[in-house]
Amino acid sequence: GFATLDFQRRERCGFPEVVLAEGKTADWVVQVVRRMREAGQDCLATRVSGEQFQHLAAEFPQAEVDHLARTFWLPTPGDRPPLVGDVLVVTAGTGDLPVAYEAINTARVMGANAELIADVGVAGLHRILRKRDRLAAADVVIVCAGMDGALPSVVGGLVDCPVIAVPTSIGYGAAFGGVAALLTMLNSCSAGVVTVNIDAGFKAGYAAALMVRKIAKS
Amino acid sequence: GFATLDFQRRERCGFPEVVLAEGKTADWVVQVVRRMREAGQDCLATRVSGEQFQHLAAEFPQAEVDHLARTFWLPTPGDRPPLVGDVLVVTAGTGDLPVAYEAINTARVMGANAELIADVGVAGLHRILRKRDRLAAADVVIVCAGMDGALPSVVGGLVDCPVIAVPTSIGYGAAFGGVAALLTMLNSCSAGVVTVNIDAGFKAGYAAALMVRKIAKS
Amino acid sequence: GFATLDFQRRERCGFPEVVLAEGKTADWVVQVVRRMREAGQDCLATRVSGEQFQHLAAEFPQAEVDHLARTFWLPTPGDRPPLVGDVLVVTAGTGDLPVAYEAINTARVMGANAELIADVGVAGLHRILRKRDRLAAADVVIVCAGMDGALPSVVGGLVDCPVIAVPTSIGYGAAFGGVAALLTMLNSCSAGVVTVNIDAGFKAGYAAALMVRKIAKS
Amino acid sequence: GFATLDFQRRERCGFPEVVLAEGKTADWVVQVVRRMREAGQDCLATRVSGEQFQHLAAEFPQAEVDHLARTFWLPTPGDRPPLVGDVLVVTAGTGDLPVAYEAINTARVMGANAELIADVGVAGLHRILRKRDRLAAADVVIVCAGMDGALPSVVGGLVDCPVIAVPTSIGYGAAFGGVAALLTMLNSCSAGVVTVNIDAGFKAGYAAALMVRKIAKS
Amino acid sequence: GFATLDFQRRERCGFPEVVLAEGKTADWVVQVVRRMREAGQDCLATRVSGEQFQHLAAEFPQAEVDHLARTFWLPTPGDRPPLVGDVLVVTAGTGDLPVAYEAINTARVMGANAELIADVGVAGLHRILRKRDRLAAADVVIVCAGMDGALPSVVGGLVDCPVIAVPTSIGYGAAFGGVAALLTMLNSCSAGVVTVNIDAGFKAGYAAALMVRKIAKS
Amino acid sequence: GFATLDFQRRERCGFPEVVLAEGKTADWVVQVVRRMREAGQDCLATRVSGEQFQHLAAEFPQAEVDHLARTFWLPTPGDRPPLVGDVLVVTAGTGDLPVAYEAINTARVMGANAELIADVGVAGLHRILRKRDRLAAADVVIVCAGMDGALPSVVGGLVDCPVIAVPTSIGYGAAFGGVAALLTMLNSCSAGVVTVNIDAGFKAGYAAALMVRKIAKS
Amino acid sequence: GFATLDFQRRERCGFPEVVLAEGKTADWVVQVVRRMREAGQDCLATRVSGEQFQHLAAEFPQAEVDHLARTFWLPTPGDRPPLVGDVLVVTAGTGDLPVAYEAINTARVMGANAELIADVGVAGLHRILRKRDRLAAADVVIVCAGMDGALPSVVGGLVDCPVIAVPTSIGYGAAFGGVAALLTMLNSCSAGVVTVNIDAGFKAGYAAALMVRKIAKS
Amino acid sequence: GFATLDFQRRERCGFPEVVLAEGKTADWVVQVVRRMREAGQDCLATRVSGEQFQHLAAEFPQAEVDHLARTFWLPTPGDRPPLVGDVLVVTAGTGDLPVAYEAINTARVMGANAELIADVGVAGLHRILRKRDRLAAADVVIVCAGMDGALPSVVGGLVDCPVIAVPTSIGYGAAFGGVAALLTMLNSCSAGVVTVNIDAGFKAGYAAALMVRKIAKS
Ligand SMILES: Nc1ncnc2c1ncn2[C@@H]1O[C@H](COP(=O)(O)O)[C@@H](O)[C@H]1O
Ligand SMILES: Nc1ncnc2c1ncn2[C@@H]1O[C@H](COP(=O)(O)O)[C@@H](O)[C@H]1O
Ligand SMILES: Nc1ncnc2c1ncn2[C@@H]1O[C@H](COP(=O)(O)O)[C@@H](O)[C@H]1O
Ligand SMILES: Nc1ncnc2c1ncn2[C@@H]1O[C@H](COP(=O)(O)O)[C@@H](O)[C@H]1O
Numbered sequence A, B, C, D, E, F, G, H: 001g002f003a004t005l006d007f008q009r010r011e012r013c014g015f016p017e018v019v020l021a022e023g024k025t026a027d028w029v030v031q032v033v034r035r036m037r038e039a040g041q042d043c044l045a046t047r048v049s050g051e052q053f054q055h056l057a058a059e060f061p062q063a064e065v066d067h068l069a070r071t072f073w074l075p076t077p078g079d080r081p082p083l084v085g086d087v088l089v090v091t092a093g094t095g096d097l098p099v100a101y102e103a104i105n106t107a108r109v110m111g112a113n114a115e116l117i118a119d120v121g122v123a124g125l126h127r128i129l130r131k132r133d134r135l136a137a138a139d140v141v142i143v144c145a146g147m148d149g150a151l152p153s154v155v156g157g158l159v160d161c162p163v164i165a166v167p168t169s170i171g172y173g174a175a176f177g178g179v180a181a182l183l184t185m186l187n188s189c190s191a192g193v194v195t196v197n198i199d200a201g202f203k204a205g206y207a208a209a210l211m212v213r214k215i216a217k218s
């Protein structure tokens, strides 16, 4: 077959395999989702294209889809446990929102509370300073920023929890599709900042959910 | 003055400012440590050179120094609370050890338990597989690897906690001083992997300690 | 003329010149195929575009075409010798399949047996471990992987034959269109891993076929 | 000759040619300075090495030298007009000081007032916020930062004058000798930020002095 | 909300927040402009796409739009103070004009006089030399150039005011979308040259306006 | 105006200014050509797009256009001197032909004889070796190659005249749009090889024509 | 411990773990070799430094060392089977010899015949053409080249066996420490060329030995 | 042997093989020179190190050596034909002189007249403009420049002969060891500019000599 689904991932890693739709034909995506559902596993897909959404909608009209975040979510039926922890997702600008929502959607389907603070970049510092108490309360903060990618360094200096920095491809010229922001974040002068791939809201949300679930369990 | 020490960092971020010795004259480093001590703050310095160690030893013979990890630690006198949590530090090869020890030393002085598993790279997979139970017990795993940087992806597929990947500058040619490993880690196919700068054992240990402290507090 | 076909390549290298369709007008491709056929040589073309396929189909309806792999194959009439050797083609994900099929098609038209194992990336390690016996039996293994490109290092540690690693352009952000996977593979900690260009399934299949033909001849 | 000195630069550009010592033999540097003096022109040299300083000291003991900033200054005799304007030079860390002093020395010998605020990086935001009034009074602010290079974006959001950002080579790993900071600054989300080369304190001081002299003249 | 507008920027930085249209949905852009207008603030938007222009035109037909420069300008009603200073914008070629107009439009809406000299690249040196007197009169010169980006170095050697260099993405092959010109400018052998991001006419115009306003105020 | 045409270039450099159509609106291109013609100068334009060709055809139907090479040529009326010298243009593959024709067209309109040898890349060495006598007769050889860019090194070892190497963007993956071939050529082990920009057939043809004209004059 | 030796590698991969000396203290290297010997395994170490050689010589005077190739070889006592197959190692220049010898030494200790042809780069093509019969007889050819890295493409067009290309760091400027040659090789227009890391003679020799051993076994 | 000298190069290419000393042991260099002399061929070596010079001096005291240019020249005895043509070598700064002398020495030993104009960079344009007549008389101009690499574009606009641009590694920060100048030159807006590798004065001198010899022969 074209796919060898990892049905044990839920046991090993605490969440079923997530489908990366990009690079797959619409038909492949539909078949993979079908098999996940048949195996009784929750199915999240990310980076879904318009054409893939159409094929998915035809077969899975009940799924939750977010066209901005490009996520598809088809949970197994039944009640879900209450959300745990406090993941705060912050963006530097409005253009970072799709990535932020990918993070939020991921964290939530994994069982974590996730909340958004949008467009509080460092050029207008009072915006983030106004949120200091909210930041201080979080278990983990995800910061999405493109261009100079400076916001995670500022946030990292205000909190005592880990900061997951997500460089976005917002920007032009020497932003190099997010490389400038990525390097900024890797070199953050705030020590508690870790980084994920460019536009990888999914990974930030995933790692944040793992963290708060560890807290909740303890 | 040549330095504006951030004495409030302890309050805001849970740990005093850490001194990055690299790029400072030996004299500057000594003065900064002196001021930290006078302010009654624990003082950790990283990336300390041989020459800087000599100057520091003359004035602070009681400090704990690790020449392999290049760390200097001068705690305030008095009892310290017991270490909390479970940070597991894993290396792919022997050459990654200095970075691993920087992570361990940092995590420990911040109050976290930290343990080492060395030289279990993916070319001999049984080595890491043998440690599955130990991995499964950790709160967070730090994986240090140079060359292909493949180990964090493998570890990430075995655990349900976050993995902090640290690319090291071990390797030659197209390893580009750790860039190859860095890119591998940023593109990890395991979703729970976050990344720090090349050779940044300090940052991995710092972020890991913040995580387990959140767990301990809850 | 616009082309100086190398009709002696079959004698020197064991296989006729292969047409790289990319960068040629559809008309050029058709003319080159025509000349190859007139010279009584097998004709393989790779990286064929949709428009080129249409022009080719009009004149060579009997050819074998694979739209996913983007290959075109017009053998000379007559029986072909039985396939030899054992080339195993492995992919990390589903999105790597087009590259894998380009490798398989190339190896087969050159007279080698080639078989596929799909979607057994390192995030779910049991998938590749389950195939250990099959891997151990191969003469050469081709591993296609994008994103972190970690699979060849793992496979290389399980076999005593050469591994040809093919980085694919699957991935986003700091995957840089396959560069991350390419660097991983060049820096593989498994010693028997050699690498070809990004998405170069053709080259991997070609080199693998040369290897197994040497074995068969001996 | 090995040098074609540009004695008209003072007329055209408002300051004599400055000697870039790097890449010249000590002997060449001495001869160039000698010719500048003979031509009755002020002579500034930058990026002077230890060996070059020794040769220069032998012949020009009266010159002002700064070993940290690596600058050499041999003014023509006579009174100089009072310094004008208000150039404020800010550094993120202590390690950025050599670059900052190169900027300050350059601005001063060109006739501008220049003042330093050191080590007020964004990880401890109160340090720069405490200086808001001082910043608001400046005609132009020069910000020197390595690692993440985030400080110019923050300063740019606090002032209504131009900010000249100087990336420094402080940092390691993916700092790439100042490239990370350079890209951050080029992509600054604060609109009034312009950038110079890595470690180019000289250029920042030069451009700043040109600016405040225009103000003073008006 | 999706946006946290920085209505205090006018007070702090002397000009209201400017909208970067790129990366925003047309709907977001319209809403942001509406809120700016409701807050009684001048509204400049840059890098506006064709689709965004259409949405904006429907609601703000009175705005000044420049499709070449991709700028949108909706001032608050009432008289504006006379323009001040002398910003000279120079281009190396005709293809650099969109970037030059973005700089001019920005400088003018911020209250500065801005004038254009087009297509005077260094391959025909008499063209820029003919403008020496005009150049000498300027308070600040903005030079836009793609390909080799050599013009700012030449202009910098002719004037005693700062030169803001803007690399443009004009060119092909090893121009790398403006990177070649950017590096040229950062390494300018003329000391008074500062640089902004590739195609960042906006930033050059903005910084130039801040400079001449400081002059005008003094 | 949007253009400052350099009508003295013919006197200084031996050929009128050539129009780079890329980056210009179709209208600008038409106007520039019109002005060149009005000034009684030959007009060559390169990198002309389909849309620009249409606008040009409407006004200058008599011009010679080459859609493959993307060149436009509108000579002044009257006889032209006979072509001089011997420029040999060689390509490694068929896909390099557009670049080769740009070189040939440029050399010819500048008065040089230019001849083509196509598709003689190093994988079938007899093809170029067969042309040794023809190569030995040339005044200058232009070699266009993409992918590995190896042909200029081979040609350079066979001739006693300069070789101008033109990297082309033919290739995929780690060809990086011609960068691989460019680096090969810059590092050629044959000493007489000089290089121009990726796909810059124009520049190769131009420099070659300057060379043979110097020979012809002597 | 600082090392987890992989004593099963011999069973799985056909050869014991090889020690990468670079990045290890001399003491670590000595201890690892000691443990390998105690385990009754052949011990090869590569990239050994002068200091490491000294420590090794003190304890293992009987080992075979090659200071040019930087290899150390300590076989288990007893007879070894006769060498098999035919690995031909070719260099473009003299400077590539250390890498070539690393390949030869590796292939030989793994049981393969390996022979050298030195300094036959493409600038003097008759040198490699003279070796056509020898090349045609080989089972696999390893080609080591720096600078333009063109030789593997030429060799690949002359043989019907796989070619393993090894880029070397010989060259300067835009050779970028072997990157230019690496890219040339990855983009080779000869289809049977596979590539290893820069200066990785070890890997080429290792993979070549695996190939010829497969042939010998069949 | 470690070297396969190409004694036919003189016949094919008009000049004997030149020895690249870099990357060779001192002993190898001495042996190669000895063999060249024994074969009755002129021997030029470039990029000779201090240690290599010492070994060479012991055996070939009569050779002409240039420690600045790092060249070694051992001609065969007997009269040499008078120098031909007019190669003009121009440098932007003083630091470019070693590269310029490598070019001059190479051109001269190949039989060409070569003359130097030093330190006439574009920041003081009158310096190069003053040389316009001298430039106009040359057959080919070599321009060596580091930092911004702008001078070849200016020279190219003043002459009707080819310009060979040599980027030098002079500069710091984003000069990237000559890459900035290299890119500038490849993208020169002057059409007759061709480029060689960073610091490759040798190649520029070699190609220039080939050109003027063609002129002389005609
Ligand atoms: N020269 C070399 N280049 C690349 N890999 C090597 C080299 N020498 C040894 N190795 C590999 O490096 C691994 C050893 O890494 P370590 O655990 O750090 O000793 C082994 O698995 C070898 O296969
Ligand atoms: N090894 C390290 N890597 C990265 N950042 C560090 C390291 N050690 C200390 N730091 C950070 O560097 C900052 C100190 O910079 P400085 O003001 O130059 O001493 C502190 O805020 C630390 O958080
Ligand atoms: N400075 C130099 N830069 C580039 N190539 C050179 C240089 N000096 C000599 N060469 C070339 O390098 C080749 C010699 O390489 P090798 O066989 O390693 O001595 C000769 O063919 C020369 O053409
Ligand atoms: N630290 C520096 N960074 C950049 N450019 C400099 C520096 N110091 C001097 N310069 C410039 O370098 C040029 C001198 O180069 P040169 O002719 O090689 O001495 C002068 O025109 C100066 O404007």
Ligand SMILES: [Mg+2]
Binding pocket: A092, A093, A094, A119, A120, A121, E003, E004
């Ligand atoms: Mg905003």
Ligand SMILES: [Mg+2]
Binding pocket: B092, B093, B094, B119, B120, B121, G003, G004
């Ligand atoms: Mg190991």
Ligand SMILES: [Mg+2]
Binding pocket: A003, A004, C092, C093, C094, C119, C120, C121
């Ligand atoms: Mg999968």
Ligand SMILES: [Mg+2]
Binding pocket: B003, B004, D092, D093, D094, D119, D120, D121
């Ligand atoms: Mg500090």
Ligand SMILES: [Mg+2]
Binding pocket: E092, E093, E094, E119, E120, E121, F003, F004
């Ligand atoms: Mg023009």
Ligand SMILES: [Mg+2]
Binding pocket: C003, C004, F092, F093, F094, F119, F120, F121
């Ligand atoms: Mg061909």
Ligand SMILES: [Mg+2]
Binding pocket: G092, G093, G094, G119, G120, G121, H003, H004
């Ligand atoms: Mg040689």
Ligand SMILES: [Mg+2]
Binding pocket: D003, D004, H092, H093, H094, H119, H120, H121
């Ligand atoms: Mg100079």
